[in-house]
Amino acid sequence: MSGEEKQVCVNCGQEYEVSPHMATCPDCGWIICPICGACICTLTPSAKIAAIAMWLSEMGNQVPEDVRQGWLKFLRITSGRRRKLGE
Ligand SMILES: [Zn+2]
Ligand SMILES: [Zn+2]
DSSP: OOSOOEEEOTTTOOEEEOOTTSOBOTTTOOBOOTTTOOOGGGSOHHHHHHHHHHHHHHHGGGSOHHHHHHHHHHHHHHHTTSOOOOO
């Protein structure tokens, strides 16, 4: 562990430092932004999909494979019958 983990808020776009004491949302498991108080639930469905897809590509191999798979599953469920997002 580096102890200097940073995350960019999906709502306000500001970078914040992740600490183990931070609150996470009981519904989505996302860290609640200390700046604006947003988590994934506060976004619209299409914004959620975009935010998660962007986060996964930004984080790249920093995202553990099981976490990535979990989010990809979430994306599939959230996007439902919408047409597939372009790669
Ligand atoms: Zn924020
Ligand atoms: Zn949430």
